[in-house]
Amino acid sequence: MWFSRQLVSHVLAIFLSSAWGGLSLADTWDDEIAASREKSRIYWDFAISHGAFISAGTFLNELGIPRHTCEVAGRLLGLEQYTTSLPLFPEPQLHEDLDEDGLHDLQAYSIWLSNWASVASSLREKSRVELAHIWNLDCLGQFGIPNIAYLSIDEPDALFRQNDEYLSVIGEIEDGFFVRFSKWLAENPQTTTVALGSGGGSVSDALRAGRLIRRLGLDTSLASNCYSACPLIFVAGVERRIWSPYPKLGFHQVSSNGRAVPSDHPVYAQVSLYLLDLGVKPSFVLNAMMRAAPSDMHYPELYELCIARAATWIQRRCWSQ
Incomplete structure (x- = not known):
């Protein structure tokens, strides 16, 4: 023919x-x-x-x-x-x-x-x-790309990018993150969704940012993989959506100066109360954190995130009631 x-x-x-x-x-x-x-x-x-x-x-x-x-x-x-x-x-x-x-x-x-x-x-x-953040978050350890390919980034502050009502936050949750984040939201009141991608950082800043997200009635999503302290912000969204191709939520123990703090440290009580206020099962998140040392990461299955209400909607996989 x-x-x-x-x-x-x-x-x-x-x-x-x-x-x-x-x-x-x-x-x-x-x-x-x-x-x-x-x-x-x-x-x-x-x-x-x-x-x-x-x-x-x-x-x-x-x-x-x-x-x-x-x-x-x-x-x-x-x-x-x-x-x-x-x-x-x-x-x-x-x-x-x-x-x-x-x-x-x-x-x-x-x-x-x-x-x-x-x-x-x-x-x-x-x-x-931005590309370096994406590379470090989404590519290291994937497709045979070794961790030695990590790129150091001279600008440590997380990047904020506004697209109408959609705010993308990519990068580390550094000390002072909450101050920058709250100022940005005050200057962009049209924001309805915060999309996260981060290797983690300050638990204190993450909890404060999460409380602000819930107080403002914002939704959360994932722009890239979200590790360490980052999931603590993600679970604060009124709606917590993960879209295909399913960026990961990764959990590990809280650390200080590179060493895990003990399980009876007050920070875990703070995290537990925070999760209770959000309607997320504290036992799920705390157990996920305890399953990995600070140098490692635990990745729950998608259905587990729904059951624990860590996510309220996951495209094509599960929906939390």
């Missing part, structure tokens, strides 16, 4: 200009993004023209996004040595005799490519500091 041969020829031409599915040999990021979107369209159109369903299923909507985030961030940060071996989607072949599963694979590959283009478009607009 002429239509199919034309598509195959077009796709092969794009393949020849690429080193991987994201077309890394293109001259510029604009070229790469445009080529990836075009390649995605070709695969999608081929599948539909050969009888595939119009929808491939919402479960594929975020296909590859965690991997693409690390690949693109790594390249933008000049860390290609850690990203060249990231897993790829098996490249399906275009031919006339594809069954239903084969057509679905074409659609999945199309979504994979489209998601790469979306991630690249978003990340290339971010500052190097």
